[in-house]
Amino acid sequence: MSSESLSPRQGGLLDPLIQSEAWQRFSHTGFYRFIVFPIGQIIVFIVAATVFLTALAYLVALLIPEPRPNIVLSDQISRQLPGMVISGISIGFVYAMVALGYTLVYGVLKFINFAHSEIFMFGSVIGFAFMNFLSSAGVLADWNPVVLVIATILISGIASGLLAVLIERVAYKPLRNAPRLVPLITAIGISFILQDVVRALASITINDFNLTYPTRNIAFFQNPIPVVIGTNEVRVRMTSIIIVIAAVIMLLALNYFVNGTKAGRGIRAISMDQATSGLMGIPVNLMISLTFFIGGAFGGAAGALFGLNVGNVTPYIGFIPGLKAFTAAVLGGIGNITGALLGGLLIGMIEAFLNGLLPYFPAIGIRYTDIITFGILIAVLIFRPSGLLGERVDEKV
Amino acid sequence: MLLKVNNLVKSFGGIRAVRDVTIGISEGSISSIIGPNGAGKTTFFNLLTGIYKPDQGSIDFNGRSLIGLRPDQVNKAGIARTFQSIRLFGNMTVLENIMVGTHSRLHISLPHTLLRTRRFKEQERLVQEKASMLLKFAGLSGKGDELSKNLPYGDQRRIEIARALASDPKLILLDEPTAGMNPQESAEAMSLFRKIRDELGITVVLIEHDMRVVMGISEHIDVLDYGQKIAEGTPEEIRANPRVVEAYLGRRAMGGGANNDSAA
Amino acid sequence: MATVSAMTPAKTGFREILSRPAVGLAVAILYVVVAVLFVFMLDRRSLWYPLASLVIAPIFLLSPLVVASLSMPRIARIVLLVVMFAVVMPVVGISNPPYLELAVQISIFAGLALGLNIVVGFAGLLDLGYVAFFAVGAYLWGMATSPSETIFTENAWTVSYWASNPDLSPLAAGFVAFVQSGAFFFVMFIGIAAAGLVGVLLGLPVLRLRGDYLAIVTLGFGEVIRIFARNLDSPINFTNGAQGLRNIAAPPLPGFYISFTESIASVLGLRVDNPAVLAKQLLFYTIGLVLLFVIILVCFRLKDSVIGRAWTAIREDEIAAIAMGVPLVRMKLLAFASGAAFAGAIGVLYAAKQTFIDPQSFILLQSITILAMVIVGGMGNVKGVVLGAMIITLVELHTLPNLSLQLNALRNAGQLNIPTQLDPAKYQPLVFGFVLVLMMLFRPAGLLPEKSRRLELMERNEDDELPKEEPISDAVLVDGSVPQE
């Protein structure tokens, strides 16, 4: 596992600033390294992706101004732009949070934890269970919505993290010396088990496994916020804003944890060499459990946020977001934390743009969204075989 | 000259690992390349064998340029090598390892393989024979059916050499072949290197830090430092070269260690 | 250097006796006879029928593998296998058609697993989209012969298998008849070629990728093929999209299959209403078996050749392999293409047997199931992979359904009371998940590991005696190539 170097590369326009003494001092403070820089990075990613995709869209509009009779593509783009960007960002952050789980585990144990999409699902179900409990106790409406959201994220995050640790202990730890494909198969087995166990529990307790978040009666979550941009008004859903804020806070915390704390350093050391880490005094198993806990907690929290956003979850919702998040992790460079963030945002944005604009090309349509997304992934990997931010490990021989 | 390298350059990002190296190897010789850690010796081998692409310079081998060839093509052209950190096919037997080495000399055809034609069987038989011959040659008799990863270090070095020999090279490149051997074992290894040249007629180039081996076997030595060639000559000339002594051989212990290039 | 300590003595006694050819032969014959007797003893009317069948089906279907594994004179083995496949299996199949169906499904999945094994097990390339090549073969035959209204059936330029044009000239009619009789096998070859070609086309750009990057790209490719299959119904209809292709043709049924079926049935005293149906199953069984046989032969021949050694070398260490003269991309492409070609051929058989295909038959879960067969059986080991395919197919198609049928029968008989929420029929994937996890935990190298992996496994078994607390990966420290310098 690696994280991007925290100091900007040299040789740019900003060199005079970067080389100034004040900046040097500032750039080594924790405030810069763990707050300013990561937030800057997120903003840069979002802005860059938006600008790039928008430019591309207008380029297409230039080439094919009227893909369908009475549809002027450029008009549609400007009308839909804010909506597409917002939905791209909000789902992008969900993908990013799930992708982090893949990336952390991959970084440390070098295997793809396919059960992670079920951890995500579990988080969404726990979120439901918690809110449903409050709702049936009749106190849901009394809770301050902000407190409610925080509590839900915490509870589903912790529960999912513990579940991930449990899975690691039972199904992966005994196989740590086995060929890497073996835990892949147990992970798939665990997926089946988790889906059905959750389903059985849901069926027994509420006799149904279509779980609808009770928040649809709470005005705070339901009433969209109208935002007027230029001449057109977009309605931003509260849940989208919640996702973005929660994800950013959690990502900052993770960045601090991995790059700024002793435990984080230990995890990074383990990812490179378990045996030597043990020699250094690092409790390897504990650190691996910690990794699973954090990855699981992120997945679970993302699940709860997702559930809150879409309103309805089942034991089977994990698969598609899981697949996309996995794609995102690979796109960004698997094992790389910043890469997972970038990959998630990119996949979310690309999807939003494609889903928003392909309908104007009836011969293609949004049914080809996934194909185009995968096409982009393949193209990126052909030119950057280790993903966008993956370290190019040209093996030294 | 079997191999003629002119003005070879290779950098990694800011690190200039090989700068403007010109080296010639004459046919039938045993020669060494020495130099401090990080001097670019292994990188030089990697450039010769196509694992890295040179930034500049030419490599002419046996009258043809090797620039732009893939490692397998270089192998086919007649250069075989071993690795500084042993890279055997750990889960294959010793014999199988050596058999893989013959790959570039074989005729590979799917129909023949699937139909098990006479020609296929004949070729398999030849490969087997050659592998057994090399097994004996490298002093590994009786260990042919063991998994290579289960053998001790010294034997693994020998397997690597036998595997490299299996492709009938004109030139063999050995990267620190005696590292981790004790003096006794190093002496045995030296006689193996001589046999390779004398009995098989293969030109040998080695990278070594063990001066007993280098001085005892080399007919010619090139010295690299900071990616540049700083000296060449016979062992006696090198031993007497003050630049080499200062950069590499060392008179007395120097606490900080004064070798090395790497990033500025 | 260290010496190799004596092998564990406890097991040798029994093993040694079994390894005598005469004993092996006797045990094999006894096994087969008992298995067949068991099948004929099955009483469909018994309350415990599902449970009995659940136990007996694997016993019976595994018998060829038992014969293949016991030591006995080569000729005896061949005779025994031929008798098994040519006589015992068809007879049992006619008396108990679900077992015949199972045999066909097993041959299909074993063939697929063996194809994937070439890519994953031999060459070490993780392919998560293998089902795409299967789809290519299946759609080829499906599009050629389905009466569903695709561009192929609407336009005259393809010979429709079903509606031969009455106005054809005698010459053309003769050609059509020829194509019809040989079409299946002809298309099977095209399927091999087409899937192999697709394998190369995909492989060319992506084989430079390492490990898990390759996995995600192949996964994406599998999805792409499925999505194309689903969406290529407009603007021009190639695949009939989500509606799928129905009434796909079967290969022509030779007459003697029907008479064979009828005579066997009359010998067994069975009433067979529609012998053609059973005969068709037998035909698929034959094709599946021959195909599987060819695939196994090809696997063995490839593995035990320059090509196989090159693949193993690539799997072990790419850089060393290329430096030793193994052309990486070409050998990887060969692995990809041969694995794909098998899948293509089996796809044709699958479409013909299934008579209906739609994009849902080719989802990611299929690829993963096939991968599970390879790994559960023992990556790289042909016999192991066949066993893995058998077991997973049996568990999915026979064991689990029968388990829930048994519970349901008990419930119908009033002997068991299960709330509907916990209806066992609903939880087959749960049990399947447990089966996967437990199998891997207890046999991490697969049921029948490859030779070298078997050695690793033994090491692990001994390690089990060590304190469980902190198993530190020792392999890393000693064997791992150290990336840093």
Add this chain to the structure above:
Amino acid sequence: AAQDGDNVIRIASQTPLSGPQSVLGVSMSNAVRLAIDELSQPLVDMGYTVEYVPFDDQATPEVGVSNAQQIVADPSILAVVGHLNSGVAIPSSEVYNENDLVMISPANTNPAITDRGYATVNRVCGRDDLQGPTGANYAAELGITSAYVLHDTTAYGQGVAEYFQDEAERLGITVLGFEGTEEASNFDAIIQPILAQSPELIYFGGIYSQTAAFLAQARAAGYEGLFMGPDGTDSTEFAAIAGDAAVGTLYTTVAGPASIYPNAAAFIESYTEAFGEGPQPFAAQSYDSTAIALQAIQAAIESTGGLPSRADVAAAVRATADYEGLTGTITFDANGDPEIGLYYVIEVVSGDPAEWSNNSIIATLEIPSPLTAAAMAEATPAS
């Protein structure tokens, strides 16, 4: 009871009992069980035991076919009720048909099911090529001029959506978009171009779990037009998921709402009592399918005087005429389609799941099956 084999009659069902589609599959299976419990008395009186054997086809063709082989191998199974997915029903019914075993489908609306003309294959549900146009016709009647059509990319959803689109265009409605998506929960991005074109109607060919989630999010994003779906919409869960956004939704179905049909009301009541939850779409049809099978077996026994052969049962099923079921009166035509399909257009009146049975019928259409229509056309040649 099962020991005395010759008197055991079994009815099998094949539906997805596991996986995401199991909500529907389980409910179908439950309804079959309920029908057998409630309606097998006449057969019991004749001295037979009727048993139910549920199979899980996992919505997967291999599993369906393999189960089908097991089913046909059990001679006491005289009828199959199933499947949910046409992709599974088509290959499995080849096996049934080869063995003369009758299948009655409660849910496969794909035209291909009966268009093969098999003597053993029947269905009690509507056909996509009739249901889709029903919706379009009604939309035209409402004076809708523009519509946006979505589907779930399944054979069912896409099929019905395509028939809707064709009819709508024929009637002069502008179809602003026709899109299929596998997305099940997050529709943010998909809604954008719809909002940008402000259609008067969205038609979504799919199952309620997807369509309801879509509707809720579309309303939240500001969509104010009409929403319409096929019979996959007909579930209390639709209201549970979409909440107040569900109000005003239109859907087409062959099953009238319970509030108007006393039989249906009784069914819902006994179903809820037995299984603790309300029936899902296709449950009523499954009940009817089973009832028809039981009735046909009874008729076959009466005419043959003993345990009938499967072919007898198949013939008896095909001969079903004027059967008064929960979902209307059924007479099979020669292909196994109901001769006259009674299609309702229903409007959702409340976001409360408990109120679902009070949904109001706003149009009723009788549409003949293609065979029947052809026969009628022959009988009264157009002048």
Add this chain to the structure above:
Amino acid sequence: MTVLLELTQVHTYYGHIHALKGVSVRVDQGEVVTLVGANGAGKTTTLKTISGITRPKRGKVMFNGQDITDMAPHHISAQGIAHVPEGRRIFPLLSVRENLEVGSWNVKGGRGIISDRMNQMFDMFPRLKERINQKGGTLSGGEQQMLAMARALMMAPSVLLLDEPSMGLAPVLVEGIFEIVKRINEAGNTVLLVEQNALMALEIAHRGYVLQTGEIVLEDTGAALLQNDLVRKAYLGET
């Protein structure tokens, strides 16, 4: 002198390979002890058995009067045993500073102590200070060896286990490494040294053991072993 570290009749296996067949080794407080032996004799395995990476099947490892046979590696290292493993094994993607920080995992007493120690290391290996923010993997072989040593010394161990610290190093650096070992020992630390370069190792060692195929065949003072015929022939390359 007090016995600091003691292996009694240790048997270690790799699967069915019996690598140590009853090895007994004693290291006293303040000594430099070296293990000499051919390839595959079991030297590395002995060190790995001490630091808990491999587990002996039989036998006992005592440290400071405490049984550490079945302890996890991180607990053993917390006892004050530092192991510089064969092949250096630097964390390639961590910077030099981070590598040293990882080495001080068990150091109690906060930032102050750690930065003091780090400065000591920089005094000992000035080269490392120049490379403080460079990634470990990009260092040259010699620098990595220094880093490996410094990383182990960060935990101020009472015993240092060194496995072939001179392998692959230029002659000039080999001298430097031995110089440092001497200095460390003079500062009061105990060292267990494994070296192919038996001559130099025996020169600085107080005592030495000769290992052959997993068994101890000789034990004596360093000076005496240097004179021993077997040693001279087999390990010093003399004829």
